[in-house]
Amino acid sequence: MAHEDDRRCTRCGIPLSRYNTDPRCAACTRAAGNERAALPSLPEHVWQNPAVTAALADWDFGTAFRLIRQAASLRQEDMSVITGLSQSFLSTLESGTRRLLNIDKIIPVLERLGVPPHVAPIPVPGSAAQNRPQTSGTQPTLLPTPGWESPLDIAKRLNATTSSNTDPATVAVLEQGVTDLVDRYETEGPHRLAPEAVDLRNFIQGRLDGRQPPRQRESLFRLAAQASGLLGYMAVNAGREAVAEAYCKEAEELAKGIADLELIMWIQGTRSLNAYYAGHYDQAVRWADAGLEIDPDHPQAIRLESNGRARALGKLGDRSGAERAIAAAEELSSRHLVPVGLTSCISFKPYGMARTLANAATVHVSLANAPRVLAYADAIDELVEQSDSAWSQALVRLDVATALLAGPRPDVEHAMVLGRQVLEAGGGPPIRSVVQRAGELHAGARSWQDLPAVREYGDALRSWQAAPQTRDLAKSAKMTRPTEQTRGPADAAHSRPGRISSQPSTQHH
Numbered sequence: 001m002a003h004e005d006d007r008r009c010t011r012c013g014i015p016l017s018r019y020n021t022d023p024r025c026a027a028c029t030r031a032a033g034n035e036r037a038a039l040p041s042l043p044e045h046v047w048q049n050p051a052v053t054a055a056l057a058d059w060d061f062g063t064a065f066r067l068i069r070q071a072a073s074l075r076q077e078d079m080s081v082i083t084g085l086s087q088s089f090l091s092t093l094e095s096g097t098r099r100l101l102n103i104d105k106i107i108p109v110l111e112r113l114g115v116p117p118h119v120a121p122i123p124v125p126g127s128a129a130q131n132r133p134q135t136s137g138t139q140p141t142l143l144p145t146p147g148w149e150s151p152l153d154i155a156k157r158l159n160a161t162t163s164s165n166t167d168p169a170t171v172a173v174l175e176q177g178v179t180d181l182v183d184r185y186e187t188e189g190p191h192r193l194a195p196e197a198v199d200l201r202n203f204i205q206g207r208l209d210g211r212q213p214p215r216q217r218e219s220l221f222r223l224a225a226q227a228s229g230l231l232g233y234m235a236v237n238a239g240r241e242a243v244a245e246a247y248c249k250e251a252e253e254l255a256k257g258i259a260d261l262e263l264i265m266w267i268q269g270t271r272s273l274n275a276y277y278a279g280h281y282d283q284a285v286r287w288a289d290a291g292l293e294i295d296p297d298h299p300q301a302i303r304l305e306s307n308g309r310a311r312a313l314g315k316l317g318d319r320s321g322a323e324r325a326i327a328a329a330e331e332l333s334s335r336h337l338v339p340v341g342l343t344s345c346i347s348f349k350p351y352g353m354a355r356t357l358a359n360a361a362t363v364h365v366s367l368a369n370a371p372r373v374l375a376y377a378d379a380i381d382e383l384v385e386q387s388d389s390a391w392s393q394a395l396v397r398l399d400v401a402t403a404l405l406a407g408p409r410p411d412v413e414h415a416m417v418l419g420r421q422v423l424e425a426g427g428g429p430p431i432r433s434v435v436q437r438a439g440e441l442h443a444g445a446r447s448w449q450d451l452p453a454v455r456e457y458g459d460a461l462r463s464w465q466a467a468p469q470t471r472d473l474a475k476s477a478k479m480t481r482p483t484e485q486t487r488g489p490a491d492a493a494h495s496r497p498g499r500i501s502s503q504p505s506t507q508h509h
Contacts, residue, residue, distance in 0.1 A: 189429025
């Protein structure tokens with residue numbers, strides 16, 4: 001949406017939120033409401049003019065407004081201020097090219113004009129005495145039947161019940177805002193997008209503080225839960241564990257309020273991710289299990305099995321449990337229609353097959369099963385290379401590099417070359433997972449620290465970690481080494497022209 005950042009309040013000139021579709025800020029909207037109480041009253045003789053009363057009785061408001069202006073010696077601009085209608089709209093009413101028929105607009109206009117009850121074509125607010133029929137002489141006054149509401153009271157209650165501070169167009173803008181954050185996330189990263197996500201979340205909260213019909217309110221609850229969920233995921237990648245959990249808790253409660261079980265499963269997956277990168281692998285499994293208990297056959301369960309259970313169980317050294325979780329994720333992927341390519345890591349949609357297999361490779365890094373790591377990496381190599389995800393490219397290469405250090409015949413030099421190439425490419429905007437795995441690769445090569453290739457990678461790593469955001473992430477990252485079990489000979493993956501091969505270049509004993 002072009003130039004939305006330049007929008008300002010038409011009353012006071014302060015900048016408006018990019019999501020605010022109103023022309024004025026909230027303070028000026030309230031001030032405008034207060035000004036109505038100070039509107040001038042029209043002379044009494046206006047309401048004694050037979051032409052005025054006849055026009056009002058016929059609901060011919062254009063003629064009535066023109067006659068009222070003339071009787072009170074008002075300009076059209078003055079009438080616009082009193083009625084709250086734009087001058088251009090008043091002009092079309094008075095010329096007869098348009099008519100005022102909307103009861104929601106007519107009632108406040110009659111109130112602002114101060115039309116007496118005996119002249120108004122419909123009831124207007126006032127005391128019981130004002131609403132009685134006018135009498136003359138000693139004719140008895142007819143009182144309304146006790147206990148009945150006036151038509152105006154009923155109309156005002158209905159208007160209050162069905163009124164909304166959020167129209168469908170605003171909901172559509174907010175939905176696009178969520179989609180936009182997801183689409184831009186892997187290119188711009190959490191540090192750049194978090195302020196926009198906070199702005200979106202706060203604007204949605206401002207809408208929730210008002211009144212909406214049930215369907216619009218449900219949409220706002222879902223949007224608020226999604227915005228908090230995105231902020232929780234961003235906080236995980238930024239190394240803010242406590243903040244991530246707070247956002248996830250908020251998102252979960254909002255999603256529960258509208259019984260959005262799919263979104264709750266996604267949130268539990270993000271909580272599992274947070275616990276995983278904090279090194280709390282048992283808790284990561286528990287959060288994933290909590291999501292799977294909702295619906296183990298749902299497409300969201302693919303992420304919970306592969307990114308949640310499998311990776312955490314791999315870190316815990318539970319080989320059979322991790323492999324069962326991977327198998328469950330692959331079986332679910334075959335039963336559901338999921339994307340083949342690499343989906344965005346922060347997307348609310350189910351995991352695509354490529355991302356599931358990338359997680360499987362990470363699991364086998366923890367299990368020190370180099371052949372399986374290289375096999376999975378080779379299976380998704382083309383999809384990863386064709387994607388725009390610098391993070392996925394970096395993470396898969398770092399997994400391959402770490403796998404090359406495993407087994408009885410580690411290829412240290414090739415591993416360090418892959419690691420340096422990731423650092424030289426930048427790895428995308430700094431996030432915790434890339435920083436952590438780059439550090440783990442260095443820790444895994446500690447046994448060969450006297451080799452020039454390892455020293456060169458260490459120097460490149462320190463230089464890469466010197467950037468402020470990367471340095472902060474490196475401090476928060478929990479560096480762990482792959483478990484020392486079931487090491488076997490590395491199976492060579494086929495190299496392809498123009499790609500970084502996982503084929504060992506030389507064998508070191």
